[in-house]
Amino acid sequence: MGVQKIATFSPSEKTFTGGGTFLPGEVKGIIRINPNKCVGCDTCRHHCPAGAIKGSLGVTHHIEEDLCLSCGQCLVNCPFGAIEQMSFLDEVLSRLKDPDYTVVAIIAPAVRVALAEEFGAPPGTLTVHRMHAAFKKAGFRIYENNLAADQTIMEEGYEFIAKVKYWLLGDKTPELEKFAEHPLPHFTSCCPAWIRYAELYWPDILPHISGAKSPQQMAGATVKTWVALRLWNIDPRKIYTVGIMPCTAKIYEASRPEFKSAFYWLKEKGHLPEDTPPFPDVDAVLTTRDAAELFRCLNINPLNVSPEKETDITEVYTGGATIFGNSGGVTEAALRTAYCVLSGQEPSSWNIEAVRGHTTGVRTAKLAIPLKPLGGKKANFHICVVNGVKNHLEPILEDVVIGKSPFHFIEVMNCPGGCINGGGQPVNPMGTSWIDPLLPLPLKA
């Protein structure tokens, strides 16, 4: 089955002006409804987790930019292809042609599964080595987003462990004092749509959310610091980082003004001239669909490219990173780390299947971890995986706000199924998350 064509448009000057719920520089209006194509079927409104889509049945709909999370769920679920996505493809193509720049692709795990669909092959057909070779043929160097996901899980996993020590084990040592302001339950922070949702609609939840950046942002900062200076010996100002993401909200995330960590670090360490203007950690984001379009523009079919034989040090990663793309994956990876650190031993199985949550809107699980500080005494950790913000999240958040949440760790993925069903993925013309509003049903993915 082919994929549904999604129209794109280029950013305008208004895109970066800020205003409303956007800071200057933040990309707004990533998703828009084409009024000439919208028939007012009202489907999109039921998929919007933020109530940002206005319009009633039969009436042309529009998106309230200030309320929008840029998640793109409306886009992938519009039967008429009336919803369009802002694309930075032209900018990336021009950078690829510029010999002064090293263009780095940061490729998310969900991309490799879906990219083949854009070229008429079943999901998962494309191997990682073949995909890497295709990006290199297009002129990119690669920093695996999965490597950054491994970094993320070290940050986020240890943050969770620290909260457990502070709040459950009573460890009030000075280095854990900062967690007095960050109580359990611990929320994941990888999903930019979820973060914006929390910021706009549930600010009381913010202290619970992990302070770890998403893999994309860790990758961007790492490429422009450690990789540029230590591995490739390149001027960080001449590196152009491109997130290749299954997600339209990642376009927004990359533009957030706080994500200029590499610039500030490099400046502080004297690696940049004084007059260097600030630059972002991630310069542009292409969705999976955009990446496919880029390959088409360059006459590259990733399915026909010979796979790489050698793996660069920036392309290695663990299996824990790969599962980030699926709902429950971040939790599973974090719990593996937490189990090892808190118990001092490896779990009986690395597969914590109880938290894999793509078949239900909310998946809850209980994990018994023998705690080393308590002499191996087992403690039950209550885990929750929210698989799609729409319809499922509010009761969970309400319990947290009133202090009655039974959970210690809560993963939130805005899109049903996780990043694999993100707003930037190839669009299945038959509908992917259409059945989600009917959940809970015993549906098997």
Add this chain to the structure above:
Amino acid sequence: MDKVLKFSVTEKIFHNVNAVSWYVLAITGIIVYFNLAGSETKNFLMQIHIWAGVVFTFNFLAFIFLAPHRFYILMKNLLEWDKDTFAWFKNLGGYPRRFFKINIGPEEVAPQGKFNAGQKLTYLFFIFMIIALIVTGWFLYFAKHSMGKGLFLMFFYLHVWGSIITTLIATFGHIPLSIANKEDLLAMWRIGPGTVSLKWAKHHNPKWFQNDVIMRPLQNCRDQYGKHNCKGSVPIFRNEK
């Protein structure tokens, strides 16, 4: 007694409510789909469309479930095709000759039953579309997320273009021809019995008259409507004999 019942009360109620609600649905739907009004007006028209859809649906269901025998007879009349039914197509019932002076086929029209071949074809299509529009309409409104986008699109376009095509057929075919057949029109729309004259029935629906209608001598000086009428005979239907 010189009249015969052609349309029962239940048929008349079904047909007339269906016709009125059909045009309410068609007009509101066309204005909304083709964007012929402002947002607030379209919103209002869509509400009318939905409620007219409720009337349209329950009118059809009521006909089937409250008068199943009439629905059965209707379907039987529409589905029974003999050689005369097919022969109607040789000259299209003589209508091209009658209205446009176009000579097609033989001058003589093959004898038809209660409905001629053109009516049978059209009414079967109408009934199919009524069912299709009810099913697609309710699914589009209530169950869009259970279908998937592909089926949703199919239902949507069937709903929109099926209704437009049917409305065109009704507006430029069914209605003008029914106006041309005045007795049938009055039988269907007048407040009162849905009768046509025996003469009309014998001329336009000879096989129906021959096969389904028999003349019974009056026995108690009351006709089928309870009126005193002691002269001659009264038409009854064969299955009421």
